[in-house]
Amino acid sequence: MPLRLYNTLTRSKEDFTPLDPNNVRMYVCGPTVWDYAHIGNARPVIVFDVLFRLLRQIYGASHVRYVRNITDVDDKINAKAREEGVPIAQVTERTTKQFHADIAALGVLPPTVEPRATEHIAEMIAIIERLIANGHAYAADGHVLFNVPSMKDYGQLSRRSLDEMLAGARVDVAPYKRGDMDFVLWKPSDDDTPGWHSPWGRGRPGWHIECSAMSWKHLGEVFDIHGGGIDLVFPHHENEIAQTRCAFGHSVMANVWMHNGFLQVEGQKMSKSLGNFLTIHDLLKDWPGDVLRFNMLRTHYRQPIDWTLKSLEESWRILEGFFNNAGAVHAEAGRIGKAVLEALSDDLNTPKAIAELHALDRPGAQNELGETLKALGFVGNLSSPKAETAVDEATVNGLISARLDARKAKNWAESDRIRDELAKMGIAIKDNKDGTTSWELKR
Ligand code: AMP
Ligand code: ZN
Numbered sequence: 001m002p003l004r005l006y007n008t009l010t011r012s013k014e015d016f017t018p019l020d021p022n023n024v025r026m027y028v029c030g031p032t033v034w035d036y037a038h039i040g041n042a043r044p045v046i047v048f049d050v051l052f053r054l055l056r057q058i059y060g061a062s063h064v065r066y067v068r069n070i071t072d073v074d075d076k077i078n079a080k081a082r083e084e085g086v087p088i089a090q091v092t093e094r095t096t097k098q099f100h101a102d103i104a105a106l107g108v109l110p111p112t113v114e115p116r117a118t119e120h121i122a123e124m125i126a127i128i129e130r131l132i133a134n135g136h137a138y139a140a141d142g143h144v145l146f147n148v149p150s151m152k153d154y155g156q157l158s159r160r161s162l163d164e165m166l167a168g169a170r171v172d173v174a175p176y177k178r179g180d181m182d183f184v185l186w187k188p189s190d191d192d193t194p195g196w197h198s199p200w201g202r203g204r205p206g207w208h209i210e211c212s213a214m215s216w217k218h219l220g221e222v223f224d225i226h227g228g229g230i231d232l233v234f235p236h237h238e239n240e241i242a243q244t245r246c247a248f249g250h251s252v253m254a255n256v257w258m259h260n261g262f263l264q265v266e267g268q269k270m271s272k273s274l275g276n277f278l279t280i281h282d283l284l285k286d287w288p289g290d291v292l293r294f295n296m297l298r299t300h301y302r303q304p305i306d307w308t309l310k311s312l313e314e315s316w317r318i319l320e321g322f323f324n325n326a327g328a329v330h331a332e333a334g335r336i337g338k339a340v341l342e343a344l345s346d347d348l349n350t351p352k353a354i355a356e357l358h359a360l361d362r363p364g365a366q367n368e369l370g371e372t373l374k375a376l377g378f379v380g381n382l383s384s385p386k387a388e389t390a391v392d393e394a395t396v397n398g399l400i401s402a403r404l405d406a407r408k409a410k411n412w413a414e415s416d417r418i419r420d421e422l423a424k425m426g427i428a429i430k431d432n433k434d435g436t437t438s439w440e441l442k443r
Helices: 038-060 075-084 088-105 117-133 161-167 207-219 232-246 280-286 289-297 308-323 339-344 350-359 368-376 385-389 393-410 414-426
Strands: 004-007 010-017 025-028 064-068 137-140 143-146 182-187 203-205 225-229 254-260 263-265 305-307 428-429 439-443
Touching: 004 254, 004 385, 010 308, 025 038, 025 088, 025 161, 025 207, 038 088, 038 225, 038 254, 038 263, 038 280, 038 339, 064 203, 064 207, 075 088, 117 137, 117 143, 117 203, 117 350, 143 232, 143 428, 161 232, 182 207, 182 232, 203 207, 207 225, 225 232, 225 385, 232 254, 254 428, 263 414, 280 289, 289 308, 289 350, 305 308, 339 350, 350 368, 393 428, 393 439, 414 428
Parallel strands: 025 064, 025 225, 225 254, 263 305
Antiparallel strands: 004 010, 137 143, 143 182, 182 203, 428 439
């Protein structure tokens, strides 16, 4: 069965044919590293990891080049660094490490290349210079802007009317802009803001140019698949397309554009003010990474997903059932079995793939079930993360009363030994004036 993928550019499901029949090139917009990633950010990471694994099985592991960038220059990062009074590199390095740890726990493979925006300033400047030279961009007041009316078919991906685009881009009217829709390629930095030398003075890039530069450097002027969340269609991807196509003169930037739907929590938009903001980091304290991954894949990637406690609990039970019956897999990575492979080949139909996993949960199919689960990124560690840190209160109270007895008998060595034993369990104790001892878990 051929691989079929839904293409946002054509609004239809198409047979996938890579430009080079033997090698696939895919780019996915990665995180802006200013704070812990939330579970919505995990969706594109997991979805495109499944696609990466599928492509590797179809084309061979060394024939898929997957680029997922790190956006490490952004005004949110600048604001965070200013708030903490530290250099931006401190914020971006810490956040990148947290991101890597989080997604590794979700069974996500590292991409082939993980470029950082700050290491591609020269490529950004090169693209901007080309755009100025061919009349698609202009410099004004230390800024460089993309001249939207210079591109006749601007808006191809999002297919919005000009009014919708103006509203969506939340355009600010600025004196240096020729057209309302023109967007920033380069902007000036004051002395307190990170900046790089450029032909237009010291400044920093706009967000969209970063991805045009990194995809060009690592995949070329035209490549196969470009992905990200649905919110990126406009303006981010529309503007990436405008920059790359106008700089290099091709009719497309990538042949297939794929977008995952949005994630909401218990029926509501996730937001800090509603108190339902879930970071991957916090979720991993309560749920095995396998369960979070499985829960994400129970919904087809283009549908919105409602992230609920009930569904997480079901996911845990289903996976436990699978792994109780799955055969031991010795290979580092198994292969995806035929029925699951066919389901995934139909535009990553993961709900169907999961139905096929249920069908493999029977005598005689245990090995295929185990291999397939492994190949899909599940490791089978389903014990509660809390189990390792849980303390048994009865044990603690027993030790505390034994210690009080030791103190009454002036057996200080024994009393100290018990204090140390409790400390090893992560428990700090405090002797009160009234002769009692209180304790707390220090972790
Ligand atoms: P950002 O760091 O905000 O640029 O987002 C990184 C990725 O996460 C992008 O591909 C976004 O489209 C995606 N994303 C952000 N919020 C959500 C959400 N609630 N549901 C699904 N994807 C999301
Ligand atoms: Zn991007």
